[in-house]
Structure formats: structure tokens, C-alpha cells
Amino acid sequence: MAAVARRRLWRLVLALTGGLTVTGELPRGGCVVVANHSSHADTAALLAALPGRCAPRVAAAADYWFAGGWRPAVGRALAAAFPVRRSGGGSADMARAVALLRAGHAVVVYPEGTRGRGAPGRFRSGAFRLAEAAGVPVVPVGIAGTADLLPKHGRLRRAHVAVRFGAPLPPDPEAARAEVARLAALPVPPPGAALRRAAARIARSRTGLALVVAWSLAEAVVWPLVPELLLFALVVAAPRAGVRLVPAAVLASMLGGLCTLALGAAGAAPPAPLVTDRMRAAVAEQTAAEGALAVRHQPLSGIPFKVYAAEAGRAGVDPLPFLGAAVTHRGLRIAAVGTACTLLGVALRRRPERYARVVATGCGLFAVGLALVVAAWA
Known part of the structure; x- marks a missing residue:
């Protein structure tokens, strides 16, 4: 129910801020979703695009989203986030998600480890070790338009967002990065067409x-x-x-x-x-x-x-x-x-x-x- 509520919430928000186009489908059962990361709006776009049946959970930087204050509550409630340390201990944090994958959840990971600009940078191996340990596929996802919607260190603007699911892949960082880059580079359809x-x-x-x-x-x-x-x-x-x-x-x-x-x-x-x-x-x-x-x-x-x-x-x-x-x-x-x-x-x-x-x-x-x-x- 929480996953469905988040999906409807973020679909409404994105409809009001320029629209959302989703192409492709997520396979049934647990999977690790890897995507490019250029904006805080990426998570909203993914939660709006992912089906509620997969009850997605999102790996979030512990030093940013779980350092105290209001962010931990917001991250858990609106993004279904769980903390992953970026400087020591991250592998153990990711390993805890094996149970989620085996229970049928989709676990979202941004393998770049931080927000980038342009084409995706080098993918870290944690997401792929997680998929291998749980015996689930890796699903590449390209996100376009979120950098215009909510630029890094910028303000919210109107922009159309596209989320594109690729075919499941074996846990190979280079193959996944190439496919994510290809999907993210596809042109964003005009809002009227969507x-x-x-x-x-x-x-x-x-x-x-x-x-x-x-x-x-x-x-x-x-x-x-x-x-x-x-x-x-x-x-x-x-x-x-x-x-x-x-x-x-x-x-x-x-x-x-x-x-x-x-x-x-x-x-x-x-x-x-x-x-x-x-x-x-x-x-x-x-x-x-x-x-x-x-x-x-x-x-x-x-x-x-x-x-x-x-x-x-x-x-x-x-x-x-x-x-x-x-x-x-x-x-x-x-x-x-x-x-x-x-x-x-x-x-x-x-x-x-x-x-x-x-x-x-x-x-x-x-x-x-x-x-x-x-x-x-x-």
C-alpha cells in the first residue's frame, strides 16, 4: 500500500511539473535497478515509473540522507530509502538488501554513487555484487529530463521526464553502464506526444x-x-x-x-x-x-x-x-x-x-x- 501511495503521489507531482513518459517494463520478481543519477528528482521519477507490486526500495547515501534532521524521515516515507555508507561499510549495508530481493522487491541503486552531469560515470561494483549474491537480474534504466526539472544545486522548473526500462542483464558493470547511457541519451518526447x-x-x-x-x-x-x-x-x-x-x-x-x-x-x-x-x-x-x-x-x-x-x-x-x-x-x-x-x-x-x-x-x-x-x- 505504501509503494502504491508513493507511486501515485510522484505521478501526480510529475504530471503537474511537465509530465512523465515510461517505456519498457520491469520483470516480475526481485531485481536490482541501476540508473543514471543527475538530480534528486531521479528517485521521484523511478518511484512513479516502477509498479507498486515490486514495492521498490532505494539505496541512499547515508552521509546525506541519514545524517540527522528531517531528511531520514522524508527519505523513508517518500522514497522508501535505506542507508548505504559511501566511505567504509557500504558493502555490508548493501548485503542487507539480499533479503529484500529474495522477497520480490526491486532495489534501486545509483552505481555512480553521487549525482553526475552528462553521460553516466564509472559504475561501482556494489549493485552488481548484490544482484549476484541474491541471484536476481540487473535492470538498466535510463532517466532523461530530471536535470532540467531539478538541476543540481538549482530550483524546481517545468520539464518533461522520461524513464526507460531496458532488458535484464547479467551483473556486469560495464555492460550495464553502456545500456544505461544509451537509454538516457534517447530524446525526450514532446509533452503533447506523451x-x-x-x-x-x-x-x-x-x-x-x-x-x-x-x-x-x-x-x-x-x-x-x-x-x-x-x-x-x-x-x-x-x-x-x-x-x-x-x-x-x-x-x-x-x-x-x-x-x-x-x-x-x-x-x-x-x-x-x-x-x-x-x-x-x-x-x-x-x-x-x-x-x-x-x-x-x-x-x-x-x-x-x-x-x-x-x-x-x-x-x-x-x-x-x-x-x-x-x-x-x-x-x-x-x-x-x-x-x-x-x-x-x-x-x-x-x-x-x-x-x-x-x-x-x-x-x-x-x-x-x-x-x-x-x-x-x-
Whole structure:
């Protein structure tokens, strides 16, 4: 639980300070993680990248982090650190970590022994003797961007950080140093590209599908933000995911509309944020004149779908004709927006770094449009 809490904490911090990209995976079971070291932010990046299941522990300089004051408590609580002496006794300190490795923990060691600059310096042998004694592999990790985020003897700045896991290696200091240097030297992806990859992973997952269904259904009952907004963020990142996300949004929205119609028929009135009395009056007039077909005005009127569904229920409109009209008009608008998002996502494939700017612009335009609609119907 502590490892998961640290991971979430540092992921949040790095998201707020420029973002984090993680590539590669850690093998299951105990392992010694060796990484380049240029900033105090390296440990935060590693703890954010390592899976909670490995409950990582970090070897920290005893003369710096455990010399007294507030640092020992912070090191143990936020970095899962244990002390390793740099001047005599370090081998014995490292040997105590054998039990951690055999219990399945990942033990993080910075073999340079101190923060450096540029390419990794000579790797000391302690981490590799530890891996050999425990019978576990060495995993090289390259960290990039932390020297810009928190320079040595400098202040915190915004910067994107990349953590790259290499393939497990035998305990060879030179081979590990070469691989760590190679991984650390790879270019840091632009923040927009990293955000796009994260959104694409969500879009392709069951979580993304469940989120679209829940959002679309809720919007047809009480939620004030249309499902097209979520589809925009997800489908632009993963155009192929639109094949399942867009129909799911349409079906869930229709189901939510039928729920709201039933509530209206029963005389219930769920909360409806950003819905004005003038909106309700206009929909009541349209429903009295056109019945189920009144919902055809919804896509261009700016009035939420749930208002039409609730008024149809209060007016005693039959659910099936209402559903047919809603699919034809409301469903068609969702599908059209989803198609446009798919085309935009395909166009952005060659410029993934523009994803964040495009989504921010789209959300900004939506917010302005929503404010204008509410003001017009106030």
C-alpha cells in the first residue's frame, strides 16, 4: 500500500511539473535497478515509473540522507530509502538488501554513487555484487529530463521526464553502464506526444469504454457535459478506438434518455445543472406541438437532450417513437462528431506533439460555446 501511495503521489507531482513518459517494463520478481543519477528528482521519477507490486526500495547515501534532521524521515516515507555508507561499510549495508530481493522487491541503486552531469560515470561494483549474491537480474534504466526539472544545486522548473526500462542483464558493470547511457541519451518526447499516448491507452482499454458509457448515460440524466467532449479527447488520440467508442456513446445516451423519460412520466425531476426555465418552456411547447419528433430540434438548439426526454415523459410520449427520433437526430450528431474526431486523429498521427494544443483549443471552444448557449437561454 505504501509503494502504491508513493507511486501515485510522484505521478501526480510529475504530471503537474511537465509530465512523465515510461517505456519498457520491469520483470516480475526481485531485481536490482541501476540508473543514471543527475538530480534528486531521479528517485521521484523511478518511484512513479516502477509498479507498486515490486514495492521498490532505494539505496541512499547515508552521509546525506541519514545524517540527522528531517531528511531520514522524508527519505523513508517518500522514497522508501535505506542507508548505504559511501566511505567504509557500504558493502555490508548493501548485503542487507539480499533479503529484500529474495522477497520480490526491486532495489534501486545509483552505481555512480553521487549525482553526475552528462553521460553516466564509472559504475561501482556494489549493485552488481548484490544482484549476484541474491541471484536476481540487473535492470538498466535510463532517466532523461530530471536535470532540467531539478538541476543540481538549482530550483524546481517545468520539464518533461522520461524513464526507460531496458532488458535484464547479467551483473556486469560495464555492460550495464553502456545500456544505461544509451537509454538516457534517447530524446525526450514532446509533452503533447506523451499526453496523446496516455489518452490513446485509455481509449483502447476497457476503462475508456466504461468511461464513455457512464459519461454518455449520465449526461442524458443529470451530467451537464456532452459525451462528444470525452469522445474528442479519446478518439483524436486513438482514431481506431472510435469504432467502438462512438456506438457505445450513442447507445448509452439513448438508454439514459429512456431513463429520464421514465422519470419524467413518474413526475420525478433529477437535478439538471445549466438548464434554464426558458429551455424547459421551449421544449414543452415543441413537445406539445410535435410529440416525439420534438427531439429533432435538440442537436442545433443547444438545449440538453435530457430536457427533451424529461418533457416527453411528462407529456406522455410513447418511448419507442421518442427513441426512434432520438437515434435519428441526437445519435446522428454524436456519430458525426465521432467521425470528425477520427479524421482529425488520423491527420495528427504525424504530429503527435500537437495533441495537447488541439485538445486544449477544442475544450476552450466548447466552454465558450456552452457559456453562450446558457446565456442565450437565460
